[in-house]
Amino acid sequence: MKKEFTPRITSFLCKWCTYTGADLAGTARLQYPTSIIPIQVMCSSRVDPVFLIKAFLSGSDGVLIGGCHPGDCHYETGNYHARRRFAIVKSVFESLGLESQRLKLSWISASEGPKFARVANEYTEEIMELGENPTRKNIFL
Amino acid sequence: MSSIVIDTSASRKVKELLRFLLDSGKIDAAVTMRKIPENNSYDLTLITDAPDLDEAVPVIPVMTVNAGQVLSSISTSGKKIAAVLKPCELRAFVELVKREQGSFENLLTISYTCGGVFPLELVKEGQIEELLPKYDKTISKGEVPINTRDTCRACEHFIPMNADITVSVSGECESGKGCVMYLNTEKAEEFTEGFGGERSEQKFDPSLFQKTLDARLAEKGKLFASITKDGPGLDGLLDLFGKCVGCHGCNSVCPICYCLLCDFESANFDYNLPYFEEYLSRRGALRLPPDTIFFHMGRLTHMSFSCVGCGMCSDVCPVGIPVAAVFKKTGEKTAALFDYVPGRDVEESIPVMVYKEEELSDIG
Amino acid sequence: MTDSELKGAVLPALKKPGGAVRDFLRLAMEKELADAVILPMKVPSGDSFAWILMNDISLLDDAVPIAATMPVQGAKALRSLTRKGPGNLKIIAVMRPCEIRAAMELSKLGQVHPENLILATYDCPGAVQLQKYVDDPAGSEEYFAGMLQKGKPDDSAKPVCHTCENFSMFDSDIHFGYLGLSEKEVLVIPGSEKGSALLEGLGLDLTKDLQAWEKGIDQLKADKLNSRKSTFEETKAQLNGFNGLLSVFANCIGCHNCQSACPICYCRLCYFDSETAEQDPDALITAAEKRGGISLPVDRIMFHTGRMAHMSLSCVSCGQCSDACPVSIPVADVFSYVADQTQRTFEYTAGRNDGDPLPLRQFRKAELPGVHELVKDADAEVPSHE
Ligand code: SF4
Ligand code: SF4
Ligand code: SF4
Ligand code: SF4
Numbered sequence: 012m013k014k015e016f017t018p019r020i021t022s023f024l025c026k027w028c029t030y031t032g033a034d035l036a037g038t039a040r041l042q043y044p045t046s047i048i049p050i051q052v053m054c055s056s057r058v059d060p061v062f063l064i065k066a067f068l069s070g071s072d073g074v075l076i077g078g079c080h081p082g083d084c085h086y087e088t089g090n091y092h093a094r095r096r097f098a099i100v101k102s103v104f105e106s107l108g109l110e111s112q113r114l115k116l117s118w119i120s121a122s123e124g125p126k127f128a129r130v131a132n133e134y135t136e137e138i139m140e141l142g143e144n145p146t147r148k149n150i151f152l
Numbered sequence: 153m154s155s156i157v158i159d160t161s162a163s164r165k166v167k168e169l170l171r172f173l174l175d176s177g178k179i180d181a182a183v184t185m186r187k188i189p190e191n192n193s194y195d196l197t198l199i200t201d202a203p204d205l206d207e208a209v210p211v212i213p214v215m216t217v218n219a220g221q222v223l224s225s226i227s228t229s230g231k232k233i234a235a236v237l238k239p240c241e242l243r244a245f246v247e248l249v250k251r252e253q254g255s256f257e258n259l260l261t262i263s264y265t266c267g268g269v270f271p272l273e274l275v276k277e278g279q280i281e282e283l284l285p286k287y288d289k290t291i292s293k294g295e296v297p298i299n300t301r302d303t304c305r306a307c308e309h310f311i312p313m314n315a316d317i318t319v320s321v322s323g324e325c326e327s328g329k330g331c332v333m334y335l336n337t338e339k340a341e342e343f344t345e346g347f348g349g350e351r352s353e354q355k356f357d358p359s360l361f362q363k364t365l366d367a368r369l370a371e372k373g374k375l376f377a378s379i380t381k382d383g384p385g386l387d388g389l390l391d392l393f394g395k396c397v398g399c400h401g402c403n404s405v406c407p408i409c410y411c412l413l414c415d416f417e418s419a420n421f422d423y424n425l426p427y428f429e430e431y432l433s434r435r436g437a438l439r440l441p442p443d444t445i446f447f448h449m450g451r452l453t454h455m456s457f458s459c460v461g462c463g464m465c466s467d468v469c470p471v472g473i474p475v476a477a478v479f480k481k482t483g484e485k486t487a488a489l490f491d492y493v494p495g496r497d498v499e500e501s502i503p504v505m506v507y508k509e510e511e512l513s514d515i516g
Numbered sequence: 517m518t519d520s521e522l523k524g525a526v527l528p529a530l531k532k533p534g535g536a537v538r539d540f541l542r543l544a545m546e547k548e549l550a551d552a553v554i555l556p557m558k559v560p561s562g563d564s565f566a567w568i569l570m571n572d573i574s575l576l577d578d579a580v581p582i583a584a585t586m587p588v589q590g591a592k593a594l595r596s597l598t599r600k601g602p603g604n605l606k607i608i609a610v611m612r613p614c615e616i617r618a619a620m621e622l623s624k625l626g627q628v629h630p631e632n633l634i635l636a637t638y639d640c641p642g643a644v645q646l647q648k649y650v651d652d653p654a655g656s657e658e659y660f661a662g663m664l665q666k667g668k669p670d671d672s673a674k675p676v677c678h679t680c681e682n683f684s685m686f687d688s689d690i691h692f693g694y695l696g697l698s699e700k701e702v703l704v705i706p707g708s709e710k711g712s713a714l715l716e717g718l719g720l721d722l723t724k725d726l727q728a729w730e731k732g733i734d735q736l737k738a739d740k741l742n743s744r745k746s747t748f749e750e751t752k753a754q755l756n757g758f759n760g761l762l763s764v765f766a767n768c769i770g771c772h773n774c775q776s777a778c779p780i781c782y783c784r785l786c787y788f789d790s791e792t793a794e795q796d797p798d799a800l801i802t803a804a805e806k807r808g809g810i811s812l813p814v815d816r817i818m819f820h821t822g823r824m825a826h827m828s829l830s831c832v833s834c835g836q837c838s839d840a841c842p843v844s845i846p847v848a849d850v851f852s853y854v855a856d857q858t859q860r861t862f863e864y865t866a867g868r869n870d871g872d873p874l875p876l877r878q879f880r881k882a883e884l885p886g887v888h889e890l891v892k893d894a895d896a897e898v899p900s901h902e
Contacts, residue, residue: 108383436572
């Protein structure tokens with residue numbers, strides 16, 4: 012039995028798409044969990060890979076990047092770069108045997124309020140399943 | 153493209169070539185390893201006068217500094233330079249040129265089939281001389297010398313990827329064919345015009361190195377397994393890097409890490425007291441200085457796909473962390489996502505500078 | 517430093533010095549006279565130590581107050597914590613005397629803010645060389661136990677420890693002394709108002725006179741001064757002339773590990789790594805042409821002599837630079853010797869907390885009378901190439 016806990020999911024959400032989508036979910040009174048800690052960024056490509064690493068090592072149970080669907084980037088190509096960078100961080104995690112499920116990238120447009128709520132719920136559940144991030148208690152990092 | 157048959161040791165022949173190039177004014181300077189006469193050790197040297205070549209030892213299993221890193225500060229001088237490089241040094245230089253940290257324009261690159269280099273701790277007071285006979289014998293049999301750098305033993309890119317001139321120093325010599333200097337480019341043909349020696353049309357035959365390749369791949373499997381098959385995990389990572397003293401020596405000798413001021417030494421990661429207080433309140437304790445694992449994971453993310461596995465980082469680590477093995481393993485896995493091989497082709501962009509619209513469909 | 521009026525308290529816990537220190541810290545935290553402490557702790561792999569800032573008392577049991585080796589110079593830990601200001605937490609840090617001295621230098625340089633720190637030292641027997649420790653932790657612990665017992669370094673210790681004259685109390689807030697005492701005694705001695713206030717708050721009885729301890733220190737100091745003298749003579753002979761310097765640093769690969777391990781070298785970007793110091797490619801070729809050839813990377817001797825000029829006045833002879841050198845150059849032996857010379861010139865002792873500013877932060881109109889003559893004498897030998 013996994014101990015019940017409230018996960019913390021640091022979420023970098025693109026201003027033009029996902030953040031607006033999250034807003035929409037809110038105004039439509041769609042339920043999504045408080046585990047999501049939103050941080051607005053101008054573009055998913057603003058998320059330096061080291062943000063993900065820092066959030067992970069600081070004890071975030073999950074780290075979510077939300078951006079516009081490929082092809083829809085407000086800056087045209089930002090999310091393609093974001094995708095590559097995300098793939099690199101994920102590969103570093105996998106290669107080191109760290110739980111790469113704690114990192115997630117999701118494309119959610121401004122009109123996809125329901126999708127945001129669904130992703131937030133599903134990801135929170137997945138993280139609950141995984142349990143608390145072991146970095147939370149480590150003092151040698 | 154033709155080749156030149158070598159009638160003496162490979163190192164001597166390359167030295168003759170450098171002498172010829174300097175004497176004939178085809179180059180202004182040569183970059184090569186040299187024996188330090190005063191203390192029987194070796195260093196990398198920039199030589200402009202042919203007589204100073206006397207101490208040069210172009211082919212020697214010693215790497216005091218990754219020559220690719222040093223070349224980046226010389227190659228743009230506008231002078232013609234010939235550089236003798238180990239394959240991973242050449243690959244590192246290719247990676248640097250991609251990052252606008254050097255130029256091939258006035259450079260003639262000479263590289264050779266590399267048997268691996270000895271760790272720095274063995275590079276003093278004549279120890280190399282004692283090790284050489286056994287080393288030569290081992291590599292000529294297509295086997296892997298036991299006391300070379302761990303990432304050298306595990307290196308499958310010991311055949312230079314894009315040198316102007318490739319010298320075969322192992323394998324072939326043993327199979328009775330004599331060592332050969334292969335001229336791979338127009339540039340090589342041009343520069344060697346007038347240089348003596350028997351010419352032939354012989355082509356470089358990688359299959360002669362199959363045994364070496366197999367042995368290296370087996371070693372690589374072992375090395376990567378030592379970092380554990382599925383990766384070390386958080387605890388394993390701490391076992392590996394927990395004793396890091398944060399000197400960042402690994403970063404400063406890495407040819408790929410060319411930043412004057414590393415991000416992880418910048419003010420971006422200075423913290424004020426409330427940060428530490430917050431940590432204390434959550435964990436009851438924390439390490440000082442902070443960010444030990446963060447630095448390594450950050451560096452892995454920033455550059456491991458360009459890691460050429462030269463092993464400099466492990467060699468300078470004061471606490472013996474197998475930095476290079478971790479970086480090579482992670483780097484290969486990451487580079488494979490983009491079908492990228494560091495140092496393969498100077499025209500190939502580094503993975504973070506480009507993208508494809510249709511790729512990585514499992515993400516997002 | 518000690519004066520005859522000063523008295524100390526015998527610690528209630530009669531264990532090895534490290535145990536007594538731990539009990540002392542526990543008491544200080546329990547009585548809320550300290551919010552947190554900084555101590556070494558074994559890293560998970562067990563073959564080295566890391567500095568841990570802790571406010572969780574239960575972790576004290578895992579700490580090793582007097583560690584056998586010195587992987588990260590303590591002043592660097594203090595700097596990472598307080599470089600932006602002193603903060604509100606009252607923190608006791610237990611470190612070697614050379615670490616506290618380096619912290620004092622850094623505080624003069626505005627890099628450590630010690631206002632809310634209580635800096636504690638102990639009679640330091642020396643530190644095992646880092647690589648030795650990592651290679652053989654168990655054996656090293658045995659060596660260190662022996663060193664602790666005798667109070668002085670053996671062959672496993674860093675070479676600079678043998679010549680260290682400031683191995684005991686040196687301007688710290690409190691000091692744990694055990695030299696010259698019976699094996700079951702550890703003294704705690706206040707060294708500042710802050711220190712006195714802490715001991716008073718703990719209700720410790722400052723009645724024990726310090727004679728026995730001072731005698732123990734003085735004896736050892738005499739030995740150390742002798743070995744300092746002879747070692748410096750040797751280093752001086754070795755460094756004789758430019759070629760001497762060259763031969764010591766002949767195998768240097770220019771990694772600058774010595775600089776980055778040094779507690780005093782706090783610059784984010786070392787001048788010698790900066791663009792200003794970088795030679796342009798043409799100048800490099802010209803330099804090579806003048807000599808026929810030059811060793812790469814260039815400017816290694818420039819780096820070392822430049823670093824001596826920049827920081828030797830603050831060098832505390834901690835030996836971290838030697839421990840960090842991948843090609844085993846005795847960097848600290850050279851720096852320690854040079855520091856002795858430069859500090860002597862200004863009658864300055866690095867790490868002294870007596871309000872004396874750094875020598876390069878002040879000048880007097882009439883001083884250094886010999887300097888001009890020195891310059892005149894120095895033109896004897898001009899080396900022809902590097
Ligand atoms: S060289 Fe070793 S100790 Fe220094 S930062 Fe790199 S891994 Fe850490
Ligand atoms: S990470 Fe290490 S092995 Fe890889 S290129 Fe840099 S120094 Fe060489
Ligand atoms: S640590 Fe050693 S090799 Fe590196 S720069 Fe200093 S003296 Fe040279
Ligand atoms: S130069 Fe060496 S001995 Fe002196 S303070 Fe720096 S690390 Fe310590």
